Amino acid sequence: MSISPETTNYMIAGFVTFFVVFSVYITSLFVRWNNLNRDKLALEELEKDKKS
Amino acid sequence: MKKKPKILLVLDIFSLVLLAVAAYLSLNFAPMEVTMGNVQKVFYFHVANAWVGMLGFIAAGVAGITYLRSGNSKWDNVEVAAVEISLVFFLIAILLGSIWARPAWNTWWTWEPRLTTAAITEMIYLAYFMLRNGIEDPNRRARFSAVYTLVGSVSVPITFMAIRLFRTIHPVVIGSESAQAQGGFNMSPDMKIAFFFALFAFTIIFIDVFWNRIRLGILQNEVEELKLKVME
Numbered sequence: 001m002s003i004s005p006e007t008t009n010y011m012i013a014g015f016v017t018f019f020v021v022f023s024v025y026i027t028s029l030f031v032r033w034n035n036l037n038r039d040k041l042a043l044e045e046l047e048k049d050k051k052s
Numbered sequence: 053m054k055k056k057p058k059i060l061l062v063l064d065i066f067s068l069v070l071l072a073v074a075a076y077l078s079l080n081f082a083p084m085e086v087t088m089g090n091v092q093k094v095f096y097f098h099v100a101n102a103w104v105g106m107l108g109f110i111a112a113g114v115a116g117i118t119y120l121r122s123g124n125s126k127w128d129n130v131e132v133a134a135v136e137i138s139l140v141f142f143l144i145a146i147l148l149g150s151i152w153a154r155p156a157w158n159t160w161w162t163w164e165p166r167l168t169t170a171a172i173t174e175m176i177y178l179a180y181f182m183l184r185n186g187i188e189d190p191n192r193r194a195r196f197s198a199v200y201t202l203v204g205s206v207s208v209p210i211t212f213m214a215i216r217l218f219r220t221i222h223p224v225v226i227g228s229e230s231a232q233a234q235g236g237f238n239m240s241p242d243m244k245i246a247f248f249f250a251l252f253a254f255t256i257i258f259i260d261v262f263w264n265r266i267r268l269g270i271l272q273n274e275v276e277e278l279k280l281k282v283m284e
Contacts, residue, residue: 004086005087005088005089005155010091010155011091011094014091014151017148017151039275040274043275043282050282
């Protein structure tokens with residue numbers, strides 16, 4: 001009977017890497033979305049002021 | 053910018069559930085592979101990420117062609133979204149492959165055909181953003197980017213076929229097994245369930261993130277237009 005090598009640490013490293021990279025990307029989408037929304041609101045205010 | 057569609061919200065939640073189930077199937081449901089041990093479980097996410105990465109690069113090429121034919125800037129937005137997301141998924145695939153390779157091949161990295169072509173593909177699409185940043189005129193930028201993605205998409209089938217065309221140590225799990233492959237294995241029925249579910253889950257996750265990223269691009273364009281209006 002063969003004994004499997006102990007590679008659990010590598011498995012954990014793999015899944016942690018996936019979740020970290022993926023979370024960072026999703027967070028970056030959220031941050032960019034919020035920043036753009038804030039910019040849009042500010043620019044709309046400026047445009048209103050310009051018109052009036 | 054229109055309010056987030058309900059169907060996208062449902063897709064967000066569905067994607068999260070699918071990701072959790074895919075992780076469960078990979079970690080708990082699929083049996084441990086005897087010769088490699090637990091690290092083999094990384095394979096389910098590795099292949100799924102590589103699949104959606106390549107899918108996105110091809111989608112970017114298609115968006116590029118469509119832009120060149122129509123001249124409609126919305127296709128430029130779709131192209132950027134596809135490249136950006138695919139870069140992330142493909143980077144994850146490369147990192148997971150490297151982590152798997154350490155115990156399987158006794159090295160983090162080796163310049164064999166699959167790894168080399170994958171690294172080149174990733175760099176080609178990294179350079180895509182450098183190209184975009186270097187061109188100020190939006191129409192010219194979109195046209196150059198479209199041609200670039202079209203040419204760049206050639207690297208995708210080359211990367212995919214690399215393990216089937218060249219002598220390589222990278223295993224071919226689906227299809228014929230190379231005699232030089234190290235770390236190959238036959239999938240049991242439970243492994244196949246985890247594998248195909250991960251492919252399905254990541255395809256849905258890709259569609260969800262892609263849609264969200266396209267919406268971000270639309271908002272970005274709206275802000276740019278507003279900036280120009282205010283500055284006039």
